[in-house]
Amino acid sequence: MVSTRSTKRRSRSPATAPGPQPPTKKPARTRKKPGDRPLRSFNNVKIVLLDIEGTICPISWVKETLFPYALNALPDVLATKWDDEKFKTYRDGFPESARSSPGLFEEHVKDLTARDVKVAYLKDLQGYLWEDGYRSHAYSTPVYIDVLAWMDGLALSSATTDAQNTAVAIAIYSSGSTFAQKLLFQHIKDPAKPEDPTAVFDRRDIITAWFDTTNAGPKNESSSYTKIASELQRKPEEILFLSDNVKEVRAAIGAKFHAVVVDRPGNAPLSDADREEFQVVESFEQLDLR
Template sequence: MLWPGRGYSDCRGHEVANIWIVVSEGTICPITFVKNTLFPYALQALPDILRTKWDDPGFVKYRDAFPETARSSPEAFEAHVKDLSERDVKIAYLKNLQGYLWEEGYKNHVYSTPIYPDVLAAFDSWSSASSADAARKEIAIYSSGSIFAQKLLFQHIKDPAIPDDPKAILDRRDIIKAWFDTTNAGLKHEAGSYAKIAEALEQDQSDILFLSDNVKEVRAALEASMKAVVVDRPGNTPLSEEDRKGLDIIESFEYLDFS
């Protein structure tokens, strides 16, 4: 059902009622946006939040999800968040807090999501199946970021038609039909997480295509009997020759063939 060739990946196969395409955030926008923009913004915004909203009901639910030692004082809390962020720890209470902190930055037009040029056209094409299509295609997101943060990312897409206007954004949450993170699926490097996703989608693993910039994630999805392709994007970690062994690799969603 998948075979590589000159950057193309053929996704044709036996007829099914539906195909789910599960994508990782790193295939949609550069990981550098998360690491160099979102992560620093959260750390920059945190001290003011701790000073003004430590006991605010809107913040308390995030604060109280942290270990008791970390919430003993604002100073201890900030130190713990910085430590986890520097080590890029994939833990739910940190990811939920980051989404909370990022929301203000999105709303105030400090930043918006810089998606790759092929993404929206591909998503629109996949989700508008014609009668000639062998199967309808639905799109899901799987990220180590919280579902709330995922929705913010799709709610505040930089409008490619007006790239210089910080207030020109597109809300494309409508195109995503299912959202997965480490709380409802599990860690992205574990095959069992992909089995959970298939169960939640009520779909055979073999009828799900997973797209990721991360080789370990792709291998885990393959281990769970999904179809899986590495998307090698600018700004993401370069792939070594060892990484490339035995995997289908594309550089754009345009190279996926469902016809």
């Protein structure tokens, strides 16, 4: 009998080559427990110069509470105080094209805020708008617990007669106006009473100097830090600068300051190169000032 099975060999499909594999995700960096974090030691530091946002309080609080409050308060201020003498000092700092009408002014403020442009005239206006929110207890400053403890420790150590010559002072350098800085320190939230909006305390007394981009200059330029050292009448190597921003820290180091990057939850992530280039702390508990 003749077989009815085909004599043709069945061709086999070639093995499918593996496609491109997705890049392997680097595991999220585990934050160390306080006791496991290395100390960062500094000798002969006389002044600690502090950034604010992302260093002593959360960036999220500034962006999610302060910025929206200013934008929400602005329309009423423009409707009722456009020609008010006090408001005009802030209004007239804006470009002429923006202050030609309340509507254009508001649009310009919204645009600058959305892009987080750190221009002095916007920062001055924000301080003006935030004042009412602080005074009405709409919000208060959530300073990190480790910062509060650190500031209390410095204040206590400098109160003794023996420590007068070795006491470490605190100064502030922020893109926010000096007026806004003082409001922030005047209305610090009491962590022991988180549910009470009126439970605040004033720590302006422990700050010896206030600097912003108007009286010091841009924070990314070394010349600004040189100017601050001159104003404080201190050698650059006697000043320690703390900030979450690597560009600011690099500029401070360029002026021969000691400088440290502060790595808080919610801050811009640091690259491996950043961690190689700079000293980094996650808490003020890691600071050892001798």
